[in-house]
Amino acid sequence: MKSLEIIGYKRANLDKKELAKIREEGSVPCVVYGPGIKEQIHFHSPAILFRDLIYTPEVHMVDLNIEGEVIQAILREAQFHPVSEVLLHADFLAFSDEKPITMEIPVEIHGSSPGIMKGGKLEMKSRTLSVKGLAKNLPDSIPVNISKLELGKSIKVGDISVEGFDIMTSSNVTIATVGIPRALRGKKAGEEEEEI
Incomplete structure (x- = not known):
């Protein structure tokens, strides 16, 4: 760091x-x-x-x-x-250097989301995470890969793994979501009606 x-x-x-x-x-x-x-x-x-x-x-x-x-x-x-x-x-x-410290570390998004390529919008829900560890082990940022994130899906804290320190933020907290824009929602509903 x-x-x-x-x-x-x-x-x-x-x-x-x-x-x-x-x-x-x-x-x-x-x-x-x-x-x-x-x-x-x-x-x-x-x-x-x-x-x-x-x-x-x-x-x-x-x-x-x-x-x-x-x-x-x-x-x-x-x-x-x-x-x-x-x-x-x-x-x-x-x-x-011998005692762990707790601090907020920023999240860094990596990868290309299939949901974004289909017109979805990335919504950041948590820009930092609370972590605890020895100062020498704390990173500058926590990488979060969104390359499997589809429309309407989310990545939670529990979905990421780290080494050398612990994430103190609850595993249920959402980091990022690919939102479905209104235009796509209407289109999706229309397609479903046609199938019926």
Whole structure:
């Protein structure tokens, strides 16, 4: 899995005035917690460093470089302004190479569906799946093959197999469906009437 570096600077003052000042200066208040960290570390990072982490469908491990101390982490939560959608706060979860972590991994569609070739439309129901495993075993994406997907049929989580990590999302959850367009539905019904 890809990783990127975010440089941070510790902050001791946690009052609202200080938070507003940090945001005005173009930085994002952050916190990191998890295994190997005795107390939460409050820090701030330049907002521009979050572009490749948040505004992308890809997932990344993060090397947090907080004043020279490097902590491996994943982004656990990001809070945005309700109107401007500016990033207001980021929570990071530190992890160790020996303990499994849980995170959302994007689904990547492969193959050509016979249902789509007949005029059906691919409908994505789940764009990410929750997985658990050691960081070194987590993939950039989970491949889903749709080459056997007919009109009106679906692929569920239980239909895919993976190695080295576990999928935590329920096996009954639908990943993708080939929908039957209205025009084809009418045509199908007409054909059935002719057969009668």
